Amino acid sequence: MTNNIDRVLRERKGIQLMTHVVAGYPSLDMNVELIRLMAKHGVRLVEIQIPFTDPLADGPTIMRANQAALDQGITPDHCFELGAALAKELPDMGFIFMTYANIPFAMGMDHFLNRAAASGASGIILPDLAWDEPGGDYADLAQERGLHPIMVISPDTEEARLEKILTRASGLLYTTLKVGITGAGATLDQGGLDYVRDLKKKAGLPIAAGFGISSPEHVAMLRGLADVAVMGSHILNLLDHQGLEAVQDFLAACG
């Protein structure tokens, strides 16, 4: 079976949007509605974040969404069920589970990956599970189950480490555009864009770029450089302050 991430990136020309939703925020029902809307506007890659109490790489918008979801009693089970329902309804979509190390650690990595694969996911992102720590090198385990281990790097990642990361990464290599945390920003850093250009040449993998993308212009700036533009906080902010319609307008403008 072809992995949906591979299929999306092969079939589609031009830059793809990858959106980020926090499972259970503002509610599981709203997640479904939001992702349907995204699908309608051509989004084919969606990160579903399994909420965690201490999300180290997330800025205020996503962190608060994590907290609100947990306050409503969202568990990893709910997230896998959400993923499974969506994968059934939207079979062309590439779903990626994103969370922090302690969630798979508490569940057992094998079990976590089994659940993710059984839910129809195509990839996994675990930003604080360092590949050079005991129990952190999960790439093979993921690939055995048809899941791409999507590694997150930054413009500051040393060459030697990048090489080791590239031996593990598959499907998509995710680079942040700045050294920082998630959050909508006003401008994209030129250094970040240059980094993406260089990375694309040497990585031999499709490149996703994210952190700070918050306008159709930002997406346009990444055209020809990155294969995927990742958008999380900005869409959450739109949803929080202006509702689904604003998200719809925004996605249409990016398209």
Place this chain on the structure above:
Amino acid sequence: MSRISQMLPRHFGPYGGRYVPEMLVPALKELAQGYGQCKQDPQFQAQLTDLYHNYCGRPTPLYFADKLTKTLGGCKIYLKLEGLAHTGAHKINNALAQALLALRLGKTKIIAETGAGQHGLASATAAARCGLQCTVFMGEVDIRRQYPNVYAMKLLGAEVIPVTDGTKTLKDAVNATLKYWIQHLEDTHYILGSALGPFPFPVIVRDFQSIIGREVRTQILEREKRLPNHLVACVGGGSNAMGLFHPFLHESGIRFHGAEAGGRGPKIGDHAARFTNTPKVGIAQGYKSYFLQNDHGQLQDTHSVSAGLDYAGVGPELAWLYDQQLVEFSAITDVQALEAFTILTRLEGIIPALESAHAVARAMELAPTLPQDEIMVVNISGRGDKDIFITARELDRNNWMAFLKREVEDDQ
């Protein structure tokens, strides 16, 4: 220093490590390298020693608590008075040393998390002394209960940023500081205040705090011509405990006792006793250790009357020492800590920090069961001035409330 091997340990058994987003790796590597160099550099060490003596007031006294010993009727009790160090707690040992390290690394700004405010105060002080800009992150709950330290930090020129996320206490202050650091790596050093977090912080903090145990060794040999049988310390993240214990860990025949926050009792959210019930290993805040967490791996709410012990995790080296049954942990409730606070104050004329009062309470449980020819050293990690808003409310409520009211009214 010679006892510690050249390679900085990144793991303690299965614990510790560097579980961070890739973008923090370069800064942590730079820090490990910089620290490794400072450790070998006699000039750095001489500068630090000079400041310890002439600025911090080290060595701090090792005081024989005659009346406490007689009252409890067991082993001889000595108190290591870290509360007499500049800024009132052991935290200055680490903060000042890391501020010097920050200068070596070419940083112009330092940031720190704080719970009780003692580490924030020590960092603000070290920053003022070293000409560094200082920002301190502190949970909203802790800002309220440790206001004297908040005021002092501001007086020293530090900016204090309230943390309003999660539990609004130490754990969330650590998260906020780590996130700020990720965004300001270029010019900023993070002075982590306890022996926790990603490598190399646990080893840096432990090494700088080990001055406590090294002094105790010299002092007790002078007084008693032999080593102690028992060492007692309170354990939040574990910096004062590791500082006292570490220089003695290779000795046989010493028992190490850690006092955790038993809070209001064993219910979830009522305590910060990580080693009671069935301790659970997890990965959070950049390291692997024991964390109070639910079955899904979500960190749990904690409570303690003392802000410094009110933390869901524990330093990785202590986790490993627990597994090896080298350090024995017990939970001390809020009530026990306040009782010990009062007793030490009245018997010895020493007002301990509420954190340290947990160690005193543990000593009071142990001492009567131990033979009179044994020696115990209890770390009084800080003094109790900062806790006035808690202790006065608990122990002298009516007068205290009337005083506060009068102060506010007079001002209007």
